[in-house]
Amino acid sequence: xxxxxxxxxxxxxxxxxxxxxxxxxxxxxxxxxxxxxxxxxxxxxxxxxxxxxxxxxxxxxxxxxxxxxxxxxxxxxxxxxxxxxxxxxxxxxxxxxxxxxxxxxxxxxxxxxxxxxxxxxxxxxxxxxxxxxxxxxxxxxxxxxxxxxxxxxxxxxxxxxxxxxxxxxxxxxxxxxxxxxxxxxxxxxxxxxxxxxxxxxxxxxxxxxxxxxxxxxxxxxxxxxxxxxxxxxxxxxxxxxxxxxxxxxxxxxxxxxxxxxxxxxxxxxxxxxxxxxxxxxxxxxxxxxxxxxxxxxxxxxxxxxxxxxxxxxxxxxxxxxxxxxxxxxxxxxxxxxxxxxxxxxxxxxxxxxxxxxxxxxxxxx
Amino acid sequence: xxxxxxxxxxxxxxxxxxxxxxxxxxxxxxxxxxxxxxxxxxxxxxxxxxxxxxxxxxxxxxxxxxxxxxxxxxxxxxxxxxxxxxxxxxxxxxxxxxxxxxxxxxxxxxxxxxxxxxxxxxxxxxxxxxxxxxxxxxxxxxxxxxxxxxxxxxxxxxxxxxxxxxxxxxxxxxxxxxxxxxxxxxxxxxxxxxxxxxxxxxxxxxxxxxxxxxxxxxxxxxxxxxxxxxxxxxxxxxxxxxxxxxxxxxxxxxxxxxxxxxxx
Numbered sequence: 039x040x041x042x043x044x045x046x047x048x049x050x051x052x053x054x055x056x057x058x059x060x061x062x063x064x065x066x067x068x069x070x071x072x073x074x075x076x077x078x079x080x081x082x083x084x085x086x087x088x089x090x091x092x093x094x095x096x097x098x099x100x101x102x103x104x105x106x107x108x109x110x111x112x113x114x115x116x117x118x119x120x121x122x123x124x125x126x127x128x129x130x131x132x133x134x135x136x137x138x139x140x141x142x143x144x145x146x147x148x149x150x151x152x153x154x155x156x157x158x159x160x161x162x163x164x165x166x167x168x169x170x171x172x173x174x175x176x177x178x179x180x181x182x183x184x185x186x187x188x189x190x191x192x193x194x195x196x197x198x199x200x201x202x203x204x205x206x207x208x209x210x211x212x213x214x215x216x217x218x219x220x221x222x223x224x225x226x227x228x229x230x231x232x233x234x235x236x237x238x239x240x241x242x243x244x245x246x247x248x249x250x251x252x253x254x255x256x257x258x259x260x261x262x263x264x265x266x267x268x269x270x271x272x273x274x275x276x277x278x279x280x281x282x283x284x285x286x287x288x289x290x291x292x293x294x295x296x297x298x299x300x301x302x303x304x305x306x307x308x309x310x311x312x313x314x315x316x317x318x319x320x321x322x323x324x325x326x327x328x329x330x331x332x333x334x335x336x337x338x339x340x341x342x343x344x345x346x347x348x349x350x351x352x353x354x355x356x357x358x359x360x361x362x363x364x365x366x367x368x369x370x371x372x373x374x375x376x377x378x379x380x381x382x383x384x385x386x387x388x389x390x391x392x393x394x395x396x397x398x399x400x401x402x403x
Numbered sequence: 404x405x406x407x408x409x410x411x412x413x414x415x416x417x418x419x420x421x422x423x424x425x426x427x428x429x430x431x432x433x434x435x436x437x438x439x440x441x442x443x444x445x446x447x448x449x450x451x452x453x454x455x456x457x458x459x460x461x462x463x464x465x466x467x468x469x470x471x472x473x474x475x476x477x478x479x480x481x482x483x484x485x486x487x488x489x490x491x492x493x494x495x496x497x498x499x500x501x502x503x504x505x506x507x508x509x510x511x512x513x514x515x516x517x518x519x520x521x522x523x524x525x526x527x528x529x530x531x532x533x534x535x536x537x538x539x540x541x542x543x544x545x546x547x548x549x550x551x552x553x554x555x556x557x558x559x560x561x562x563x564x565x566x567x568x569x570x571x572x573x574x575x576x577x578x579x580x581x582x583x584x585x586x587x588x589x590x591x592x593x594x595x596x597x598x599x600x601x602x603x604x605x606x607x608x609x610x611x612x613x614x615x616x617x618x619x620x621x622x623x624x625x626x627x628x629x630x631x632x633x634x635x636x637x638x639x640x641x642x643x644x645x646x647x648x649x650x651x652x653x654x655x656x657x658x659x660x661x662x663x664x665x666x667x
Contacts, residue, residue: 132588143573
């Protein structure tokens, strides 16, 4: 019998987790290819941490199976799973030196003293913190502590690296730097990694695959570009940032697009995300960055584009770009993010907005 | 307008009077313990360690001291050995009747010692057992356990679960995790709890009066007995030693509690 290699290194199969009457995770399947970095993204209470903790062995699934490398691990106790876990608050042992912290996992793996030393120093070098081995965790900054936590997790050469909001305790600037460092390191050692976060930018910038969760149910799974540009539903579109939603009634198909009618009676072209019936209520989602805006005086119509008209209500300068809020003729508001123009638009300027049908995604409500 | 006596200075002098009223008797005991005369009165006529010397040659007092030390130490060790796993269970695990059990263990704090003393005696009578050192020890464990529980539990709550989870994920078994992570982090509280229970046991009169046999007297009970016959200056000296012990031990415990609070 030839055994075909399963592309999924980590597999969740029909996982359900109940805490009393609360369903934390509801029938979730996840496949994680070897060596990839997969994010579990969602608001608090969406079940992402529970999914991670079940893989770690800190929670037991109520139903379903979890496999690592083809082996079912539901009944393997946590200390025999060979996983590296990184916590939000680092969880370095405060009473041990940095060396003892990093060496902790090696003690239970029958590693000789010389090898232990060698591997600890190598791990410290990998996280670019050589020479701190005799200090206590409290003598290091937050970012340094997080790197030690990383060294402690990878020194044991884990099958899977689990990170639970590892960057959320760091301040903004440091977070960006750590995010890139984590990414590089993960690429370098090639360890399969699961990353739990509620920060969509983190998830989009770091992952090979993003899994969006809400109320314990998987909403969408795909590459960062897929989930951002082709959000499957209202929630995913909303959660991934800067969406505009326009309620519409579905008309007929036209080439690749769908003719839809806005509430103000205008017809628009939109790109359908799935099958729609004529007359169905639906929604167009378009990202604030995809909207083009110009003074109304410069208006000219291009073939096959959608247009809206309105008045700038509010604008805030954000350095390289400007965030505008435009009130449309029907009193609804659009959010637009655009690069700074040579002649900036002011409050109460009359404007027109151009929407490319390719950026207008039609989704179910 | 200038007031002769401000409200603030009235409060200050009132506070001073309260302190004098509280501490003057204690200061008198300590001072008189260094008075060489048989019948102490102020002003003192000289300074000597005579009564401390006599204490050292009084076998019944030395015996009581030995009893107190053994009883206190055993109480401290046993109460703490019960409190640590109990605190671990109460803080880390969910089980039915947890709140009820926890209240039950803390309850002896709220029950008057006289009631506790009589209750244990009646229980012993019902078991048809004679009074013994065992009874004294059991009684003192009941008395001190709530305090140890409170100290250890408070610390346990402060030890983040993630430390243990990190250790487990790195390959330490649950027992190895307890030994190398939980216990070291808990140890200042364990030490403080032991000192507390020792002090409480060493100091207790009310309940111990009910439980102590003639041959198993503790120091406070001994002092109580001596007072019934006469007021010997030896009592002053013994009292001074008791004061030093019962003040310094909780202070040491408090020091350790603050020390680990700072460290974590």
